[in-house]
Amino acid sequence: xxxxxxxxxxxxILVLWLISVATFLLFFVAPHDPAxxxxxxxxxxxxxxxxxxxxxxxxxxxxxxxHFLNGLIHGxxxxxxxxxxxxxxxxxxxxxxxxxxxxxxxxxxxVTGVLIGVLSATRARSLFDRVATIFVLTGLSxxxxxxxxxxxxxxxxxxxLAGVTWFPAGGYVPLSQNPAAWAQHMxxxxxxxxxxxxxxxxxxTRSSLLETLSEDYIRTARAKGLSERRVIYRHGLRSAMxxxxxxxxxxxxTLLGGVIxxxxxxxLGGLGQLAVQSVTNQDLPVIIGIVLLAAxxxxxxxxxxxxxxxxxxxxxxxx
Amino acid sequence: MSLLExxxxxxxxxxxxxxxxxxxxxSFTIDGGQTLAVVGESGSGKSxxxxxxxxxxxxxxVAGTVLFDGxxxxxxxxxxxRAVRGNQIAMVFQDPLSSLHPLYRVGxxxxxAILAHRDVPRQQARARAVELLDLVGIPEPAxxxxxxxxxxxGGMRQRAMIxxxxxxxxxxxxxxxxTTALDATxxxxxxxxxxRLQGELGTALIIITHDLGxxxxxxxxxxxxxxxxxVERADRRTLYYHPHHPYTVGLLRxxxxxxxxAARLQPIPGQPPSLIRLPSGCRxxxxxxxxxxxxxxxxxxxxxxxxxxxxxxxxWLPGEMVGTDxxxxxxxxxxxxxxxxxxxxxxxxxxx
Numbered sequence: 221x222x223x224x225x226x227x228x229x230x231x232x233i234l235v236l237w238l239i240s241v242a243t244f245l246l247f248f249v250a251p252h253d254p255a256x257x258x259x260x261x262x263x264x265x266x267x268x269x270x271x272x273x274x275x276x277x278x279x280x281x282x283x284x285x286x287h288f289l290n291g292l293i294h295g296x297x298x299x300x301x302x303x304x305x306x307x308x309x310x311x312x313x314x315x316x317x318x319x320x321x322x323x324x325x326x327x328x329x330x331v332t333g334v335l336i337g338v339l340s341a342t343r344a345r346s347l348f349d350r351v352a353t354i355f356v357l358t359g360l361s362x363x364x365x366x367x368x369x370x371x372x373x374x375x376x377x378x379x380x381l382a383g384v385t386w387f388p389a390g391g392y393v394p395l396s397q398n399p400a401a402w403a404q405h406m407x408x409x410x411x412x413x414x415x416x417x418x419x420x421x422x423x424x425t426r427s428s429l430l431e432t433l434s435e436d437y438i439r440t441a442r443a444k445g446l447s448e449r450r451v452i453y454r455h456g457l458r459s460a461m462x463x464x465x466x467x468x469x470x471x472x473x474t475l476l477g478g479v480i481x482x483x484x485x486x487x488l489g490g491l492g493q494l495a496v497q498s499v500t501n502q503d504l505p506v507i508i509g510i511v512l513l514a515a516x517x518x519x520x521x522x523x524x525x526x527x528x529x530x531x532x533x534x535x536x537x538x539x
Numbered sequence: 540m541s542l543l544e545x546x547x548x549x550x551x552x553x554x555x556x557x558x559x560x561x562x563x564x565x566s567f568t569i570d571g572g573q574t575l576a577v578v579g580e581s582g583s584g585k586s587x588x589x590x591x592x593x594x595x596x597x598x599x600x601v602a603g604t605v606l607f608d609g610x611x612x613x614x615x616x617x618x619x620x621r622a623v624r625g626n627q628i629a630m631v632f633q634d635p636l637s638s639l640h641p642l643y644r645v646g647x648x649x650x651x652a653i654l655a656h657r658d659v660p661r662q663q664a665r666a667r668a669v670e671l672l673d674l675v676g677i678p679e680p681a682x683x684x685x686x687x688x689x690x691x692x693g694g695m696r697q698r699a700m701i702x703x704x705x706x707x708x709x710x711x712x713x714x715x716x717x718t719t720a721l722d723a724t725x726x727x728x729x730x731x732x733x734x735r736l737q738g739e740l741g742t743a744l745i746i747i748t749h750d751l752g753x754x755x756x757x758x759x760x761x762x763x764x765x766x767x768x769x770v771e772r773a774d775r776r777t778l779y780y781h782p783h784h785p786y787t788v789g790l791l792r793x794x795x796x797x798x799x800x801a802a803r804l805q806p807i808p809g810q811p812p813s814l815i816r817l818p819s820g821c822r823x824x825x826x827x828x829x830x831x832x833x834x835x836x837x838x839x840x841x842x843x844x845x846x847x848x849x850x851x852x853x854x855w856l857p858g859e860m861v862g863t864d865x866x867x868x869x870x871x872x873x874x875x876x877x878x879x880x881x882x883x884x885x886x887x888x889x890x891x
Contacts, residue, residue: 436637442595443632444652444703445625448617458642533642534687 221530228526232519239515243508244288248281254301254502275301288508297512298505300498307509310494317392318490321482322475324406325413330468333418334461337425342452344430352422359419368412368485375408390487409486413479417471424467428460435459462532466525473521477514540609541568542743543592543711548603550584550591557815561587561599563767569760571710574737574744576758576775578751578790582811584767585747586633589713593628594620607711626656629704633716635696639688646672646684649703656707671702675732694725698732705736712737715747730756751794755779760849763787766812766822769841773850781846781861784854785827785871791863821854829875831855 255272256263263271272278276287291298297307340352376389387408393401432438433456441455442448478492491510498506530536550562562584569575577585590596592605592612605612612623632638640648649668650661657664665684672680675698688696697717704712714733718726734757737744746757754761754775761778763771763786771784782788789807809826812818818825824834833855841851844858852858860871 436632436634437640439590439595440632440638440700440703441640443593443624443630445621445623445655446651447621447655450655455640459640535641535689 221527224530225523225527228523232523235519236512236515240288240292240508240512241285243511244281244285244504247504247507252502254504257502258301288505292512297509300506301503302498302501302506307505310506311491311509311513314489314491314494316394316490317483317488318478318492319476320392320395320402320406321409321413321479321488321490322472325410325417326468326472326475328410328414329418329421330464332414333421334425334464336418337422338429338452338457340422341426341429341433352426356419356422359415359417359422362416364412364416364481365485367415368408368482371408371412372485390485392488392490409482409488412485413475413482420467421464424464425460428463429456432456432460462529465528465532469521469525469528470518473518474514476517476521478510541606542571542573542608543745544568544604544606545588545592546604546606548588548591548605549601550587550596551600552596552598553600554815559814560817561767561814562591565603565764565767565769567762567769567772569711569743569745571743572737572741573759574746574757576754576761577745577747577764578749578754578761579764580749580811582766582814583764584814585764586715588764589630589715589745589747592713593624593630595624622656625652625704625709626707627709628711628713629707629709631697631700631704631712631714631717634720635693635700636688636720638700639696641688644685644687645691645699646686649684649699649706652703652706667706668702671706672699674705674736675699675702676728677702693721694728697721697725697729701729701732701736705740705742708740709742711743711745713745713747716749717746718753719748719750733757751790763790766817767814768822768853769851770823770854771850771852772841773847777847777850780863781850782863783844783846783850783852783856783858783861784823785829785856786823787852788863788868789828829856829871831875831878832880833878 253268253272255268255275255277259268259271269278276284279287288298295308297311299306300310336352336355340346340349343349371387372389375387379386386404388405389408391405393405395402429452433452438451438455441451446455478490478495480492480496482488483490483492484496491513494506495510497503498510545568546566548562548565549560552559552561565584565588567575567577577588579585587596587599591599591601592607594612594615594617601613603613607623607627612620615623639645643651646665646668649671650664653659653664653667654661659667669680669684672684677683677695677698683691683695688699691699697720701717717733718729721729730753733744733746736742744757746753748754758775760774761772762769763778763784765786771778771782771787773782778787779791782791786807793806807826812822812825820836821827821834821839824830827834837855839853839855841853842858844850844852844861846861850861856871856874860867860874
């Protein structure tokens with residue numbers, strides 16, 4: 221286990237380093253000039269050159285990368301080209317909305333997705349199963365922004381007109397400031413992201429559980445005289461959860477790096493929106509910071525999933 | 540009263556290709572402490588019959604009566620049936636590799652079976668699990684009780700399955716091809732174990748097998764199934780020495796080293812019939828060496844034959860033509876030949 225963790229950590233650091241190199245290279249290969257973007261269209265060439273020098277963009281790429289790496293090792297991601305704030309601060313300040321959205325949504329979609337999946341697997345080809353299939357197809361084919369706008373229209377706009385003000389249309393209230401308002405502001409974004417994703421989990425759980433329930437050891441469990449509930453949840457679902465857990469870890473890891481569409485629709489101001497801004501502004505330090513953070517979340521979630529795999533299945537040996 | 544009395548059991552599955560008549564008018568009885576062997580090839584309905592006794596055939600259409608201790612199991616609701624499963628009637632399955640849950644410890648799975656029916660503390664169930672593992676010959680049971688199934692060998696897993704099945708002292712144990720998936724040497728050990736435990740515990744046993752060697756080892760009575768029907772029933776000695784039905788005779792002649800062995804092994808020609816489109820008349824007639832005219836249109840009922848007490852056979856051949864010797868064989872051929880005129884040359888049935 222320890223060996224596994226050490227090896228995977230070293231491997232993860234290597235992946236992150238490669239990603240930083242790739243991002244750097246891509247940035248300098250692309251035809252653009254951040255200094256010109258910052259100074260604006262009317263600036264003189266001297267001003268542009270000065271800004272370029274101040275940002276260090278006139279130095280060789282390798283030197284720039286060296287500076288960046290040196291900062292990174294000391295935990296400093298540098299300063300935004302655009303507003304001279306530290307990247308660390310920018311990311312930390314934008315992290316809470318994204319984490320709130322990803323984790324809250326994840327819990328909702330995991331519970332609803334798995335529950336509907338179990339119910340439609342145990343009632344295969346029933347009316348419930350058919351309705352669940354419609355739910356899955358809708359969820360899979362519904363664009364996130366459309367669902368978000370629909371929710372805002374129905375649950376904010378129409379309800380407001382009817383005098384009900386349960387759901388705000390957008391914005392973010394920090395959890396530490398007012399937990400109730402935080403939850404209230406997060407409800408619609410959570411539902412949006414959960415509905416779109418739950419469909420995948422319903423499908424995954426249904427197929428995985430149906431496969432498991434035809435296993436011989438399920439027949440053994442029934443032959444022991446266990447209750448059907450125990451057979452399904454304790455014996456069937458226990459085995460069927462493995463692919464679901466894998467998918468869940470990867471999905472949460474991906475979302476923590478920024479949820480661009482949902483954040484934008486609801487104006488949450490999280491990492492996803494910061495990423496869009498920094499790409500538009502050609503703000504290299506922020507771009508790299510966000511890319512590295514997103515990659516970090518994915519590497520870590522994969523590591524957790526693999527470790528969890530060994531916990532869930534005694535046959536898996538980590539070595 | 541018999542411990543188990545099955546009368547006119549019928550099991551059908553509705554599939555996209557048609558209705559599969561897996562079990563057709565099957566009847567048998569078994570008394571406490573006795574061993575009944577159900578013999579037949581794959582698809583003869585023997586496993587389906589066993590699963591139906593426990594109500595484990597989901598989606599099947601079942602008719603008939605299954606009296607266990609005088610109570611009809613088929614008329615029971617789910618809750619009542621659950622109290623019987625594992626408790627009064629336990630089952631050991633064919634493949635021990637896939638029949639134990641791979642993610643739970645062996646001991647835990649045995650404890651679970653106990654706790655499903657007895658209101659005892661967990662430690663007591665665990666102590667019983669260790670005791671059972673010891674009983675079925677698992678070395679160091681106190682340690683191995685915490686192993687996962689993949690840490691057990693195939694033979695040990697089947698021992699663990701048997702331990703689980705015997706956990707609650709069931710009155711009837713159904714073993715569905717318990718040794719088929721195991722090595723030959725392990726097979727003998729498992730059979731010894733079953734025989735020893737049955738002797739010690741007085742459990743009635745239904746052993747389902749296609750292996751006539753097992754029948755010779757264990758059975759008191761035997762029923763032979765073909766295409767969902769019982770074609771012959773007898774006590775073990777009668778079945779071996781005085782079989783009547785051509786299918787049984789064929790089975791015995793295809794066993795290497797058996798009493799009925801011909802100069803060469805005699806295979807039974809052809810494949811067993813599709814259970815969706817069954818042959819007309821006797822189901823065995825397309826493969827029968829002694830096919831006669833009436834076999835094609837008339838399904839023979841089970842009739843008393845002269846091999847021994849309670850010896851029945853579903854075949855139109857005269858009841859005194861029992862045995863596997865060459866003389867009987869010639870007499871059967873002669874009789875069948877004399878009752879086959881219209882068929883010969885007509886091409887409607889291939890005579891082997």
